[in-house]
Amino acid sequence: MIGIFFLLGITSTVVIMIIIALWILLKRKSKEIPPKGDPAIHSICVSEELILAENACKKISIKEIYAATNNLHVHNFIGQGISGKVYKGILNGWHVAIKHIIKEGQAETFLREVTSLSHVRHPNLVILRGYCEKEHECFLVYELCSNGSLSEWLFGKPIVLSWLQRLKIAVGSARGLHFLHTYEGGCIVHRDIKPANILLADNFEAKLSDFGLSKLIDLGVSHVSSEVRGTFGYVDPEYRRNHHVNSAGDVYSFGMVLLQIISGKRMISLDMTMPASLDKMALSLSNGGNTSEFADPRMNGEFSMEAFDLVLKLAISCTAHKRLRPSMEQVVKKLERALEISARSSDIYSVSFS
Numbered sequence: 001m002i003g004i005f006f007l008l009g010i011t012s013t014v015v016i017m018i019i020i021a022l023w024i025l026l027k028r029k030s031k032e033i034p035p036k037g038d039p040a041i042h043s044i045c046v047s048e049e050l051i052l053a054e055n056a057c058k059k060i061s062i063k064e065i066y067a068a069t070n071n072l073h074v075h076n077f078i079g080q081g082i083s084g085k086v087y088k089g090i091l092n093g094w095h096v097a098i099k100h101i102i103k104e105g106q107a108e109t110f111l112r113e114v115t116s117l118s119h120v121r122h123p124n125l126v127i128l129r130g131y132c133e134k135e136h137e138c139f140l141v142y143e144l145c146s147n148g149s150l151s152e153w154l155f156g157k158p159i160v161l162s163w164l165q166r167l168k169i170a171v172g173s174a175r176g177l178h179f180l181h182t183y184e185g186g187c188i189v190h191r192d193i194k195p196a197n198i199l200l201a202d203n204f205e206a207k208l209s210d211f212g213l214s215k216l217i218d219l220g221v222s223h224v225s226s227e228v229r230g231t232f233g234y235v236d237p238e239y240r241r242n243h244h245v246n247s248a249g250d251v252y253s254f255g256m257v258l259l260q261i262i263s264g265k266r267m268i269s270l271d272m273t274m275p276a277s278l279d280k281m282a283l284s285l286s287n288g289g290n291t292s293e294f295a296d297p298r299m300n301g302e303f304s305m306e307a308f309d310l311v312l313k314l315a316i317s318c319t320a321h322k323r324l325r326p327s328m329e330q331v332v333k334k335l336e337r338a339l340e341i342s343a344r345s346s347d348i349y350s351v352s353f354s
């Protein structure tokens with residue numbers, strides 16, 4: 001009798017162990033099954049994870065900063081920002097842009113930039129690779145965007161951006177901003193969207209930079225109150241009045257950027273024969289005027305009029321009253337549609353698009 005119980009005990013233990021082993025095996029297998037949907041999207045996710053692990057934001061020594069920039073040599077200087085000079089360099093094999101910030105009064109901006117950018121990753125956002133903090137100065141190390149800022153291309157360089165290049169830049173930056181607004185941890189409002197903060201990588205892929213002014217809004221909260229930040233000309237008039245930060249303010253600034261992308265005109269016109277405000281000028285032309293007059297003359301009319309009108313209308317709606325503004329998701333969709341129309345009709349123009 002005891003023998004039978006003993007045998008039964010052993011058998012049931014073995015059976016239980018087999019069941020547990022099978023269960024563990026099945027769980028592992030199910031983890032290995034790739035997610036449903038586009039395999040290309042899956043591969044993007046995997047490579048992004050790798051990039052994240054490889055490129056986590058690091059504390060960098062001052063010695064490394066000086067070595068990377070040839071002691072902040074003038075030949076490495078690439079730009080002057082509001083907060084300080086920017087140098088290019090090579091650090092740990094990466095091509096980087098290093099912002100040198102003299103910290104008096106900038107400490108807060110510095111820290112906000114470090115913490116917010118380092119966790120948020122997207123192909124259309126500039127990566128913050130590291131930082132270096134000293135007593136009276138600090139350095140922010142970003143991925144280098146070899147083609148500089150959109151501002152230089154619109155207003156500084158003799159080389160003209162084609163219509164398709166402009167649209168692709170608009171789509172890229174809109175995707176970056178949409179990502180920020182729908183960030184899983186809460187809506188991130190950029191608060192300083194302008195052509196100087198849209199950087200261009202090797203292939204002219206747009207990347208948003210400067211999250212120093214960004215604010216995280218908790219899910220379920222419609223706005224946070226704050227002192228007015230941003231750059232003159234791009235700040236939503238409503239936000240200027242009530243100091244309420246929300247994503248609609250970025251949509252307004254993005255609308256202003258779109259108007260500049262398609263017109264090649266600066267925000268504040270020095271031409272006294274033209275009205276100073278770009279959005280008012282666009283609005284008056286779209287109300288029965290000849291909208292092609294608004295297009296950048298340097299494009300020589302080489303663009304799809306249908307797509308141009310679509311983008312112009314979209315830009316005007318972005319700068320309208322807050323309630324009438326689209327979401328960045330809608331902006332992305334409209335711009336993608338304009339790109340589709342333009343790509344289809346690009347063979348009509350004589351120019352070649354890259």
Ligand SMILES: Nc1ncnc2c1ncn2[C@@H]1O[C@H](COP(=O)(O)OP(=O)(O)O)[C@@H](O)[C@H]1O
Nearest residue numbers: 079080081082083086097142143144145148149
């Ligand atoms: N990551 C980068 N890659 C390439 N160029 C950059 C980068 N960051 C900044 N720059 C250059 O340095 C200039 C100044 O940048 P920044 O300090 O951000 O100016 P601002 O304070 O006006 O936003 C930019 O206009 C751009 O030309």
Ligand SMILES: [Mg+2]
Nearest residue numbers: 196197209210
């Ligand atoms: Mg900037």
